[in-house]
Amino acid sequence: MRVVLRTVAGLSAFLLLPSVALAQAVIAGTVKDPSGAVLPGVTVEAASPALIEKVRTVSTDGTGQYRVEDLRPGTYTVTFTLQGFSTFKREGIELTGSFTATINAELKVGALAETITVSGETPVVDVQSARRETTLSNDVIRSLPTVRNYNAMVVLVPGVITNTNDVATGPLINQFPIHGGRANESRLTVDGLNIGNPPGGNQPPTYVADVANSQEVTFTTSGGLGEAETAGLVMNIIPKTGGNNFQGSAYFSGTGEHFLTDNYDDEIRAAGLAAPTPTSKVYDLNGAFGGPIKKDRIWFFANARTEGSTRVNANQFYNLNAGDPTKWLYAPDYSRPGFSDRTWENVSGRITWQATRRNKIGVFWDEQAVCRKCEGTSTGLASPAQIVSPEADGVGATKPLRVQQVTWSSPATSRLLLDAGFGTTYYGWGNFEREGNNTRSLVRVQEQCATPCPANGGIANLYYRSQDWNDNYTGAYPWRASISYITGRHSLKFGHTGTYFNDDRTSFTNDQQLRYRFNNGVPNQITEAVPFTQLARASILAFYAQEQFTMSRLTLQGGLRYDRARGWFPEQKIGPTRFLPTPIVFPETKGVD
Structure with a gap:
């Protein structure tokens, strides 16, 4: 029997394996009062139109820290409430990929009816995860002058060498190793589930990935944990799920011998x-x-x-x-x-x-x-x-x-x-x-x-x-x-x-x-x-x-x-x-x- 036992442990800065693409965005942080003391038991609500359930709710722990995981890409508003303190609201938080946005809050003594609303730029540096990834939003994908298939997307990631570097006019069986790794270690996933090609070692088949109608596409290059299957690049397509409003789109491109x-x-x-x-x-x-x-x-x-x-x-x-x-x-x-x-x-x-x-x-x-x-x-x-x-x-x-x-x-x-x-x-x-x-x-x-x-x-x-x-x-x-x-x-x-x-x-x-x-x-x-x-x-x-x-x-x-x-x-x-x-x-x- 051949058994593979892999242990990966240590400081986050030294983890080099890509995580499985299921991981989604996170909002985390610490809540304190004006004196700098941490506040346990604060109700934290993350709301967004991207969530069909509208709101995800957690509470701060004994150290005043909170963490809201498994969030879809989108724009979020985070609200902090605690009896005896004014409500604190942070708006306009843009989440992409598996990014961890650090949102700290300071609650002032006051009535719950009082709300302090803060609008600011979304954090751009993930200080809580070693995961490294490249994220392409739907707007970026639509603007790229290239074929709207996965084989045309992977060449945008630094360090990737594909087996088909010529101009592609449609989907191909594409290998895209990264960091000098093996060709069949690359993975294509849709909403975190692998689209596998058994004859090719579970790498992608000739699949027409709907990248143009995705919410976003993420490329995880390093920084995984136990859920990582291989050391290769993981391309995850996060699909659109609809919404409370009817929306549609149409697209055509073409050329000919003339x-x-x-x-x-x-x-x-x-x-x-x-x-x-x-x-x-x-x-x-x-x-x-x-x-x-x-x-x-x-x-x-x-x-x-x-x-x-x-x-x-x-x-x-x-x-x-x-x-x-x-x-x-x-x-x-x-x-x-x-x-x-x-x-x-x-x-x-x-x-x-x-x-x-x-x-x-x-x-x-x-x-x-x-x-x-x-x-x-x-x-x-x-x-x-x-x-x-x-x-x-x-x-x-x-x-x-x-x-x-x-x-x-x-x-x-x-x-x-x-x-x-x-x-x-x-x-x-x-x-x-x-x-x-x-x-x-x-x-x-x-x-x-x-x-x-x-x-x-x-x-x-x-x-x-x-x-x-x-x-x-x-x-x-x-x-x-x-x-x-x-x-x-x-x-x-x-x-x-x-x-x-x-x-x-x-x-x-x-x-x-x-x-x-x-x-x-x-x-x-x-x-x-x-x-x-x-x-x-x-x-x-x-x-x-x-x-x-x-x-x-x-x-x-x-x-x-x-x-x-x-x-x-x-x-x-x-x-x-x-x-x-x-x-x-x-x-x-x-x-x-």
Whole structure:
């Protein structure tokens, strides 16, 4: 059994692991009287239109300190009341990300009917947390001249190096390590629940994150505790939840070949540089609407989006002999270059329900499809991943891509905070079979030669004549649960997180279950191609405890975490097929355990 036991403890300034993105903003501080004596038992109310429950209430402890946690981004007013003292009110406090705003108060002796209102700038330095993050508000995101997807956002964070640094015209499977870390340590979360890609080590899939209609996006780079899963960058999208007023928005951007130019002339061509592969069409249409189903009780927010791009594929041309069973060689049609036409479509909805004064429930559903009706070729991160003739290639679809979430939170008392959530990320992916595939009866051919292959089309290492395809379906199912005990001086949290993964892949080939290899048009190898299925399962369970202790200007943070990862392969078989009439059965096998 492999067990990972990680202990992180010490002064907050030395904690370098990113926290889980569930952490939200905090208002904390100390309440005193005019003589400087601390005041215990002061009622502190944090109110904001961003809260469906309107107000969160706590009390100062014996040291005069208070702490209001799990606050959504927005503008807050904090009110301090105590019998025998004038009411003190602080307005215009802007909260973003997981920032801790220190708001101290001084209560003067007087009647409760007397209220002292103070308006001032929001604190800009977090003096109670070692967490380091970059926050992009909705206004900033809307102003950026870039694609409104997560892969275009992460490059704004200092220290991040992505695997796709070129201009992106749509969502990609993007790795974004930070501080020299491993590529698959990065995480994309929506409202604190991970959007996982099991084949990629739980990094993000080709997910169309609705960043333009989010409340804000935070990038946590360092400063975590026991709830941190990895040492990588965590990008958390805090979605809009609606409100007591109906509001909507619409957005469109696009370009086309009439707005393009190029400098590819005879001189550049003579120097041996390849012809460019311009993007001939890019568009993004988005609409969103939200508001109350019942004021102060049930809010909704819905979004619909369609986007796409089309460009020419380098060194790919349609085959004049495609679909002809009597022809074995590749004949390029130079008047018809191959192309990639990518489309991304999604519809999502979120319901927030304040079931009781102390119980809030959120439900989220996001249904997406990549290349639902594409006709070009896109088999991987590059397009195409191999040198493949269009009749032997697929569109590289992801359908469906389904994200679902259910969350529950409850400030059970002024000091006890409960939280739980469950999510799913399920998608079909790979080189699906083309609709109306007319190459099933034909044998797939690979041209082996490394020279220009004059006898067979002039393109080295080309696959052509028949399509191989895959039906792959995978899912990640995360959950979380935590209980926090919060006083002005202490913030103690115990929690559990887990994820279950499944990854099912089935490979198919032509009806003859054969592949040929040619060398400059001359056959030199035959391969029996057997369709097969691969099944994989995994799970991760974690338990953690963490504490934050504040005394005057000193804040100490520490955490303890236990992780257990397990993987296995269910029973599976190959056959019966043409060349394998008796199936081979493989019993269930352990992986990492």
